Amino acid sequence: MAVRPVTRRKAIGFAGAGVSALMLGTGEWSSGAAHAAPRIPSDPFTLGVASGDPRWDGVVLWTRLAPDPFAADGHGGMPAASVRVEYEVAADERFTRPVRRGTVVATPELAHSVHPEIHGLQSDRVYWYRFRAGGHVSPAGRTRTTPAPWTNTRDLRFAFASCQAWQDGYFTAYDHMADEDLDLVVHLGDYLYEYGVKTNKRGVTTDPKFHTETVDLARYRLQYGLYKSEAPLRAAHANFPWIMTFDDHEVENNWADDIPEKGQDPGPFRARRAAAFQALYEHAPLRRPQLPDGPDVQMYRRLPYGNLADFTMLDTRQYRDDQACGDTLTSDCADRFDPARTLLGAEQRDWVLKGFRRSPARWRILGNQAPMGQTDHDPGPGATVWTDPWDGYVAERNRLLAEADATGVRNLVVITGDRHQNYAWDLKRDYADPGSRTVGSEFVGTSISSGGDGADMNADGTKFLAANPHMKFFNAQRGYVRVHVDRERWRSDFRVVPYVTRPGAPVSTRASVVVEDGRPGVQV
Numbered sequence: 001m002a003v004r005p006v007t008r009r010k011a012i013g014f015a016g017a018g019v020s021a022l023m024l025g026t027g028e029w030s031s032g033a034a035h036a037a038p039r040i041p042s043d044p045f046t047l048g049v050a051s052g053d054p055r056w057d058g059v060v061l062w063t064r065l066a067p068d069p070f071a072a073d074g075h076g077g078m079p080a081a082s083v084r085v086e087y088e089v090a091a092d093e094r095f096t097r098p099v100r101r102g103t104v105v106a107t108p109e110l111a112h113s114v115h116p117e118i119h120g121l122q123s124d125r126v127y128w129y130r131f132r133a134g135g136h137v138s139p140a141g142r143t144r145t146t147p148a149p150w151t152n153t154r155d156l157r158f159a160f161a162s163c164q165a166w167q168d169g170y171f172t173a174y175d176h177m178a179d180e181d182l183d184l185v186v187h188l189g190d191y192l193y194e195y196g197v198k199t200n201k202r203g204v205t206t207d208p209k210f211h212t213e214t215v216d217l218a219r220y221r222l223q224y225g226l227y228k229s230e231a232p233l234r235a236a237h238a239n240f241p242w243i244m245t246f247d248d249h250e251v252e253n254n255w256a257d258d259i260p261e262k263g264q265d266p267g268p269f270r271a272r273r274a275a276a277f278q279a280l281y282e283h284a285p286l287r288r289p290q291l292p293d294g295p296d297v298q299m300y301r302r303l304p305y306g307n308l309a310d311f312t313m314l315d316t317r318q319y320r321d322d323q324a325c326g327d328t329l330t331s332d333c334a335d336r337f338d339p340a341r342t343l344l345g346a347e348q349r350d351w352v353l354k355g356f357r358r359s360p361a362r363w364r365i366l367g368n369q370a371p372m373g374q375t376d377h378d379p380g381p382g383a384t385v386w387t388d389p390w391d392g393y394v395a396e397r398n399r400l401l402a403e404a405d406a407t408g409v410r411n412l413v414v415i416t417g418d419r420h421q422n423y424a425w426d427l428k429r430d431y432a433d434p435g436s437r438t439v440g441s442e443f444v445g446t447s448i449s450s451g452g453d454g455a456d457m458n459a460d461g462t463k464f465l466a467a468n469p470h471m472k473f474f475n476a477q478r479g480y481v482r483v484h485v486d487r488e489r490w491r492s493d494f495r496v497v498p499y500v501t502r503p504g505a506p507v508s509t510r511a512s513v514v515v516e517d518g519r520p521g522v523q524v
Helices: 008-013 019-024 172-178 217-228 231-239 266-282 346-358 394-406 459-467
Strands: 049-055 058-064 083-090 098-106 126-133 141-144 155-161 184-187 241-244 301-305 309-313 363-368 412-416 422-428 438-444 471-486 489-497 508-516
Touching: 049 126, 049 141, 049 231, 049 301, 058 083, 058 126, 058 141, 141 231, 155 172, 172 231, 172 471, 172 489, 217 231, 217 266, 309 346, 346 363, 346 394, 394 438, 422 489, 422 508, 459 471, 471 508
Parallel strands: 049 241, 155 184, 184 241, 309 363, 363 412, 412 438
Antiparallel strands: 049 058, 083 098, 083 126, 126 141, 155 471, 301 309, 422 438, 422 471, 471 489, 489 508
């Protein structure tokens, strides 16, 4: 995907910051710039380090200088001045074999975050990185480049996760994820929740500055500071490169394009969206094309992993029509079948369909936010569904799956978050036809913490298994999904913890579900 130029509107969208100030943190315009390197009295690397969007020749690195991430003004305890930040990349964890060094500038306009993009690395290699600023050295991070797209690639190991409400429990699952042998992590959204936090299931009462809902930039920055204060999350970021997208809660529950949850005036909502997207960029390892343009951001993108797989990351929020029939659970909503309705928007949908025809990858992975497969809530006749996920956009779902089938996509696998439950099920070309072909597979991953402790089986599971014959597995505990893919099969291990409302939970594999190469559908 082409890198977009920085527009005048984009510069204005960041509180009037000059374009050069915005771009210094990406590592593009730092040479020759004179910026201060003041001594910072306390550790500015409280939010950790991260890497992301790995490619065969490099990655993007991230940190944010924030000696006081809970400062009420959202500035992280930093002065209103730009600060020089050095980075170093090495081929060994002791940094005796450096391969890249450079300097970027952390600006107050972007909360003193930096996103240096590292190029010219060797493919399919592990590297270590760290930052220096104000007399302090950051923790070291570990990252990895991907195999080149033209190379025969043996296998891929990754995990995917979503939905980590801080107030609902501990992030213990990330401690276990950080210990896994992985090439990368995919986060599918709801990295944070917009709700005010007063007390939580940990028995903690928070400072009053966290009690209000996130609406403006300072409050979103505080919320990210709260979430990134969790050591397990920082450890998982430091150990692997992440591929990230958003769902609804990074902005507001169930928003759709310019329409807020309760259908208020879109003007204030667009300002809120701009603040939310800027705060996300400031706290995530995202490349230059993902720099927001006011209330808009380019998040759909494709990342290859050798010739074995590619990750097509979707954006199912910014371009969608409003939810059909009032964003509800319904068995009588003709609008959800309307062929004019879209979840992806025409441009993104066409991009996805072209990818089906052009990609040489054996496994086509769609990084998706809300379930694509039909979720019928009633075992009786007809279908009772929520209209926020793909069930509210049936014609577009059918078109996408039909195109995958017609163009001979060898292995379509959708990975999804949102539900706080684990599913493995078949993707049908048309769920209204009992004899419809299976054209792909979907794995829905549970939450890290959202929803509290959870259970192996609950009333939803009993109901869903009875009403959805394409569903082969259900579980409602917390955790993440670990995936191993090779040229013959895909295996999803549903990694679960028994509780999150107290620390120290062990992890176990509740089930392993496979997809065989060239055979659509899940095998339990």
